[in-house]
Amino acid sequence: xEQSAVPLYxxxxxxPPASCGINSQCSIPFVTSLAHFALHIIVTGPLPTFVAxxxxxxxxxxxxxxxGFWRKRPRCALLPLNLAVEEGEVFGYLGPNGAGxxxxxxxxxxxxxxTAGCAKILGREVNxxxxxxxxxxxxxxxxFYDYLTARELLEYYAQxxxxxxxxxxxxxxxxxERVGLRDVAGVQLRKFSKGMLQxxxxxxxxxxxxxVVFLDEPMSGLDPIGRREVRDLMESLKQxxxxxFFSTHILSDAEALCDRVAVLxxxxxxxxxxxADLTSSVRGKVEVIWQGxxxxxxxxxxxxxxxxxxAMARAVVDENQLDAAIDALRRxxxxxxxxxxxxxxxxxxxVEKLSPAEVAAR
Amino acid sequence: MSRVASIASNTFREAVRDRVLYNLxxxxxxxxxxxxxxxxxxxxIERNVVINLGLTAVSLFGLVIAIFIGIGLVSKEIEKKxxxxxxxxxxxxxxxxxxxxxxxxxxxxxxxxxxAIGIFAAVFYLAHHFQRADSYLLVALYFIILQFVMITALxxxxxxxxxxxxxxxxxxxxxxxxxxxxxxRGFASLTHGVIGWIAIAAAYVVPNFAALxxxxxxxxxxxxxxxLVLYNTLYALLYxxxxxxxxxxxxxxxxxx
Numbered sequence: 204x205e206q207s208a209v210p211l212y213x214x215x216x217x218x219p220p221a222s223c224g225i226n227s228q229c230s231i232p233f234v235t236s237l238a239h240f241a242l243h244i245i246v247t248g249p250l251p252t253f254v255a256x257x258x259x260x261x262x263x264x265x266x267x268x269x270x271g272f273w274r275k276r277p278r279c280a281l282l283p284l285n286l287a288v289e290e291g292e293v294f295g296y297l298g299p300n301g302a303g304x305x306x307x308x309x310x311x312x313x314x315x316x317x318t319a320g321c322a323k324i325l326g327r328e329v330n331x332x333x334x335x336x337x338x339x340x341x342x343x344x345x346x347f348y349d350y351l352t353a354r355e356l357l358e359y360y361a362q363x364x365x366x367x368x369x370x371x372x373x374x375x376x377x378x379x380e381r382v383g384l385r386d387v388a389g390v391q392l393r394k395f396s397k398g399m400l401q402x403x404x405x406x407x408x409x410x411x412x413x414x415v416v417f418l419d420e421p422m423s424g425l426d427p428i429g430r431r432e433v434r435d436l437m438e439s440l441k442q443x444x445x446x447x448f449f450s451t452h453i454l455s456d457a458e459a460l461c462d463r464v465a466v467l468x469x470x471x472x473x474x475x476x477x478x479a480d481l482t483s484s485v486r487g488k489v490e491v492i493w494q495g496x497x498x499x500x501x502x503x504x505x506x507x508x509x510x511x512x513x514a515m516a517r518a519v520v521d522e523n524q525l526d527a528a529i530d531a532l533r534r535x536x537x538x539x540x541x542x543x544x545x546x547x548x549x550x551x552x553x554v555e556k557l558s559p560a561e562v563a564a565r
Numbered sequence: 566m567s568r569v570a571s572i573a574s575n576t577f578r579e580a581v582r583d584r585v586l587y588n589l590x591x592x593x594x595x596x597x598x599x600x601x602x603x604x605x606x607x608x609x610i611e612r613n614v615v616i617n618l619g620l621t622a623v624s625l626f627g628l629v630i631a632i633f634i635g636i637g638l639v640s641k642e643i644e645k646k647x648x649x650x651x652x653x654x655x656x657x658x659x660x661x662x663x664x665x666x667x668x669x670x671x672x673x674x675x676x677x678x679x680x681a682i683g684i685f686a687a688v689f690y691l692a693h694h695f696q697r698a699d700s701y702l703l704v705a706l707y708f709i710i711l712q713f714v715m716i717t718a719l720x721x722x723x724x725x726x727x728x729x730x731x732x733x734x735x736x737x738x739x740x741x742x743x744x745x746x747x748x749x750r751g752f753a754s755l756t757h758g759v760i761g762w763i764a765i766a767a768a769y770v771v772p773n774f775a776a777l778x779x780x781x782x783x784x785x786x787x788x789x790x791x792x793l794v795l796y797n798t799l800y801a802l803l804y805x806x807x808x809x810x811x812x813x814x815x816x817x818x819x820x821x822x
Contacts, residue, residue: 312653314821332655340653346645350582362571363654
């Protein structure tokens with residue numbers, strides 16, 4: 204009896220909400236969840252009674268603006284987006300400026316209304332006050348009421364987030380300490396530098412101990428030390444089991460922090476996945492270094508990138524041509540020094556996703 | 566409701582820290598000058614002149630504050646993106662509007678309170694005692710506050726869909742038209758047919774500030790009818806509630822770009 208009830212619950216939990224039923228895009232996650240479900244049954248047998256719900260889920264979320272005064276024409280800021288971010292994940296939302304990252308975040312925060320589709324956070328509609336109590340948001344280039352001191356601002360936000368009177372001052376003090384602003388807590392924000400304001404922004408986002416934290420370009424405008432501190436803070440949020448969704452165009456940050464990333468360009472989701480998979484999917488190259496001061500012609504043929512550095516020589520070849528290159532070195536009796544895979548970076552992936560035409564031309 | 570109160574108190578704090586109440590210094594100087602100088606150039610009507618001048622000044626000072634802060638209540642928060650960190654919390658949009666409105670009304674009430682002290686001080690300075698007719702001043706001040714509530718609601722309504730500059734123009738224009746609302750109703754009653762209907766509708770949509778202006782009768786020591794106090798209170802509250810509700814409805818659907 205119990206077993207038959209479980210799949211039903213699972214389907215209900217993952218079914219798109221009725222409000223976006225008109226959108227054909229919505230059926231995609233539903234169908235995938237059906238497929239997952241079938242697979243799950245085959246592989247692991249009946250489901251456990253509790254199925255974790257994604258922390259953030261979008262179903263064909265779409266936003267079109269109308270531009271122009273006389274002749275209004277639509278401009279698509281976000282093409283139908285289907286995304287699921289699991290709880291406890293650090294999720295990087297990448298894309299160049301104007302890709303639609305901030306639009307997505309505004310839709311998720313309920314600051315804008317989607318043209319079609321819908322989004323859920325912790326299984327509820329984004330505008331549900333219960334959801335809002337459990338999320339924190341750092342907008343891009345934040346600006347705060349500059350007539351308040353850092354402590355007053357955070358106390359105000361704590362009130363709005365429903366933090367109880369007794370817990371309030373304790374939470375504010377703790378969070379000020381955590382972002383390193385304890386000594387300037389009584390200074391008006393108009394005297395704060397950009398980096399300090401960014402810290403205040405992070406403080407207000409984590410003030411009420413939210414489950415899901417949304418950060419729009421959290422590293423922008425910070426010096427290298429500030430960036431490392433933000434990075435550490437995000438690490439610690441992850442350790443605490445929070446879900447972190449952050450947008451950035453700085454790839455090294457995403458690479459260092461994220462469990463998974465999504466790449467967005469011109470409002471379209473170009474790719475999504477685990478960093479290791481994404482970077483390894485980019486064609487691998489291998490760096491070969493040998494001693495002898497000669498470059499055999501066979502290597503020349505394999506690699507356009509050959510250099511002589513004194514008695515050493517270096518060539519970068521495609522992974523699948525490595526054997527041929529090593530054979531060529533053996534035949535020429537040259538001493539192999541090292542073979543190092545040139546790890547593709549997220550940057551390569553990014554470039555590849557952004558300009559497919561360019562990649563095809565290579 | 567505690568969230569509305571938090572937003573209102575923050576709005577009040579903003580006004581105080583942005584030195585809005587500094588206008589009181591200007592008002593105090595005006596009252597001192599009026600009591601000292603006007604008394605010397607007007608024969609036996611010092612009291613009339615001081616009350617007229619004082620109440621008109623209260624009305625204009627408050628009007629300027631109501632319009633210029635009122636138009637920025639929402640637009641400034643959108644422009645500076647401070648609203649993003651408010652609405653990403655469990656704050657409903659209507660709660661935000663109501664809180665901002667309440668905060669500005671509270672600012673205006675406190676401001677009027679201090680100005681009222683100034684007027685009473687000037688009146689006392691001239692006569693060296695208070696008389697029964699001085700209490701009518703309180704009614705006039707109450708009506709002025711009702712005007713502030715209405716104009717704040719209108720400024721908020723305009724700023725929920727228009728630019729700050731246009732909102733200021735609209736609100737100020739409505740204040741001027743509303744001051745002549747009785748004349749407008751008189752004109753409307755003279756017209757006929759479709760134009761008559763339109764004119765009457767326009768006359769009733771415009772806020773009736775004329776009925777809320779009892780400055781000259783109070784200056785002449787005439788009491789204000791209790792029924793007028795009741796009707797004006799109901800009228801101002803209903804009118805403001807409609808304007809604030811309109812602002813909420815518009816803001817509820819607005820995309821914050």
